[in-house]
Amino acid sequence: MLLWKALGRRKKSVALPLDMATDSIDDMYEGCRSQTASVIDLFGVFEWHYNRNFSIAWALVESSAKKPVHTQLKEDHAIVLYMYTKLKYIQHVFNQAVKTGKHKYSTYTFRFHYFYYFLTDAIQVLHENQTLCRTTYHRTWELFDHNVINTNMRFGAFTWAASSKQSFDFNGNVSCFEIYSCFGADITHYSATKQKGQVLIPPYEVFKVTDVLTNDPWCSVVYKLQSTKAPRRDLNFLVQRRQKRFVAVVLGALLVMIVILVIWRDAI
Missing domain, CATH: 3.90.176.10 (Toxin ADP-ribosyltransferase; Chain A, domain 1)
Known part of the structure; x- marks a missing residue:
């Protein structure tokens, strides 16, 4: 009887909330789009090396992605849109990271800055030319x-x-x-x-x-x-504000990688 009651309580608690998702990443780069674009490549270099799911997925779809037909879209915009719609596991892992990544955003522990930026920017560019x-x-x-x-x-x-x-x-x-x-x-x-x-x-x-x-x-x-029609963006401009800190972390990580490669090469 007690077990039945416990199971009943567990079943009733299955419903998920529909709320403001306050732990999510919500940067829309309002007022800092060009500044962020100037540093986002550094995030890409770091995440290409340290997020293997991301780099492998990119290599898988790069040649299949559609060519951009909108003047403000680059090949990287087209690739992330194709990757998001093609690879379910990337879509799932990425969205989970976005849903819970508020306190990791703009640090090295969030491994999808590059992907997030180009997906967000692509939506905004396309939206400008549509209904x-x-x-x-x-x-x-x-x-x-x-x-x-x-x-x-x-x-x-x-x-x-x-x-x-x-x-x-x-x-x-x-x-x-x-x-x-x-x-x-x-x-x-x-x-x-x-x-x-x-x-x-x-x-x-x-x-x-x-x-x-x-x-x-x-x-x-x-x-x-x-x-x-009133978006909520708690993290707007955060990447740009923390740019120097992240650059130091990335350069340090890349330096460690170079040292390891040199030691490995000399040991052969």
């Missing part, structure tokens, strides 16, 4: 809290959504979201998936939950979200 706001749909297998009407929330990670309920990627029918986004961008041209209407929503966009529908034919629970 500012659009309705999108996102499906999950997760169970979320129902008591959230009239509250604000963020996804806290990059959210891959579709322009129709007939999603390009069947990704669950437990909790679904009808999202009116004003910061997401259509990434279809650069995606590894060949279906139209693919939208990527950044982690800093804030939504108001306007309704929660249960037993909907489309999904068990449908959350209707409306963009507040």
Whole structure:
């Protein structure tokens, strides 16, 4: 009997919160885009050597990524968009790091600065040339809290959504979201998936939950979200502010690597 009660309590606690995701990384480089672009290559050098998942994934998709057709996009923008939509394990590991990485951001313990910058910048560049706001749909297998009407929330990670309920990627029918986004961008041209209407929503966009529908034919629970059009970016400009500290760490790490290589070479 006690075991049954314990299991019952555990089952009831499965629902995940829909809140402001205060532990997430939410830098949108507002007011410091060009300054960050000037130092981001240093992050790339460091992360290429110390994040093997990142460097191996990059090598796998680099030759397959689409060529940029937007004037402000570089090949690296196209590669990260292709990588995000092609490699599920990179998408998962990266999003988990973004969801929980607030206190690691702009330090060497967060290993996706380069990836995060180019993904965020790509969304912003594409968004400038598209419809500012659009309705999108996102499906999950997760169970979320129902008591959230009239509250604000963020996804806290990059959210891959579709322009129709007939999603390009069947990704669950437990909790679904009808999202009116004003910061997401259509990434279809650069995606590894060949279906139209693919939208990527950044982690800093804030939504108001306007309704929660249960037993909907489309999904068990449908959350209707409306963009507040006022993003939350607690970490804005942080990379640039901590640039000198990070440069010292990176140069120190690279120096250690060079010394090790020299010793190894001399020992052969």
